[in-house]
Amino acid sequence: MDHVQHLIDLLRDDLTAGRYRVDLVDGLWGDAAAAALFRGQTEPAVRALDAGRASGTPSTPVESFARLFLLGQALPIGEVAAAFPRLRVAGAEELGLVVPAGGDAGRMRAALDLRPYSFVDTLGAGSWWVVSDLGEAVLGRALDKDHVLGIGGASTTLSGLMIPTPVDSVLDLGTGCGIQAMHASRHARRVVATDISQRALDIARLNARLNGIESIEFRHGSLFEPVAGERFDRIVSNPPFVITPRVDGVPLYEYRDGGLVGDALVERVVREAADHLTPGGIAQLLGNWEYRAAPPGSEEGGSDGLERVRSWVESGGAELDAWVVERERQDAPSYAETWIRDGGTRPGTPEFAALYGAWLDDFDARGVREVGFGYVLLRRPAEGARATASAAPTPAMARYERVAEAVGSNPAGLGAHLEACLAGHDWQAHRDDDALLASTLVYASDVTEERHYWPGHDDPVVMTLRQGGGFARTAPLDTALAAFVGACDGDLSVRALCAALAEVLGVDESLLVADLLPAVRALVSDAFLLPAG
Incomplete structure (x- = not known):
């Protein structure tokens, strides 16, 4: 057996024996501290754990895992060793999970984020462990450019949107830490996961092995290049859709920036998806689209974001069914603020001011006034799907709508x-x-x-x-x-x-x-x- 795979199996054994689960982690510090942690604030959770330790409550593996990977605390080597009795500290170091804490040879700190994750889908409840890069709350600084994002709001949104019908094949375009590929594996015989980041593929491969998922094939490359000439029953993608200025001094994060101007990355995915769908196949992705003002002196009106998406679909070379839902729209300054903060740069700093100016300059130069966010569903018609009982062709579905924030209560998602x-x-x-x-x-x-x-x-x-x-x-x-x-x-x-x-x-x-x-x-x-x- 491959040595690294053996280490991952030992890690799984330790996490299972240590009962590293969502419910037990949340029970360590309560709802209020859990909510604060979700907002990136670790102090309430740290206080709750310290209060328990001060009262003489013995440390458990769950607490050690939580302190190490979720709160970013350095722990004595002995406590780390007790949490990893099979993998051992040396194995955890070899997998890149922990490193010696700077300035203290007797303590270890996390080098990666490792957390439990639970979900409900149409097949029932499930749980995994997910490895990703440490977030800003633990790092205490801006993210690295090759940061591999863990589970966030966008990833859970897309997993909830997945059509749950069993299929033969799924493509996860831009897999990141692999969470969409793992969800897709629950209703697909095989999954191909691609990413331009080799680091992301390595982490995604670790996650699949850690959770005993063997049906995923990982390929390196940009967008559809690794699957040229292939077709899939489903395509899912949380692409790097963030609209980022292409100027010096603005960091380009691999997990969110596709390297193209404006919303061109989402446009490209929409235009090219049809070439990689089987008849009846469905593509589902998240995306941003721009609302642009009319150029000065022009008699034409500005461009509506949903109409931009419609133009991408209709000019893609195939008559696709399209259902596009816009869930949110931000003005240009708010959008810039959101994504500058997302990278770990704080308001009030010179760095933030410089990035803010670059973002607004870019939007002004291209006439962008607002940015929409939502879901795109594309379907290639099945053979004969356009015919009716009377043999008259039916038009393609073309739903472009804005939906209020209310969403139903089904825990399995949309x-x-x-x-x-x-x-x-x-x-x-x-x-x-x-x-x-x-x-x-x-x-x-x-x-x-x-x-x-x-x-x-x-x-x-x-x-x-x-x-x-x-x-x-x-x-x-x-x-x-x-x-x-x-x-x-x-x-x-x-x-x-x-x-x-x-x-x-x-x-x-x-x-x-x-x-x-x-x-x-x-x-x-x-x-x-x-x-x-």
């Missing part, structure tokens, strides 16, 4: 909801009105109806459908649509329901049908209503 919406769109798009009328529908289990009344009145003035999952969407109801949805229990066809409603409401059935069917199609596409059977 992936299953996206899958249900795609299925609903396909189902209704391939049925003409006669076929839709002959179908039966049921309302989804997470759908509720709200009614609001004027005081003392019997008739509602506002009626709304609300989703408990997905994007927590709402849909306005009128009397006919409310009655229709309420009767969708899978027993009667859409035609029969419309006939009954027309009789009860005293309206012409054909007019009611013409009014209801577009709304019904929209509710099916958003998974408020589901095909019965």
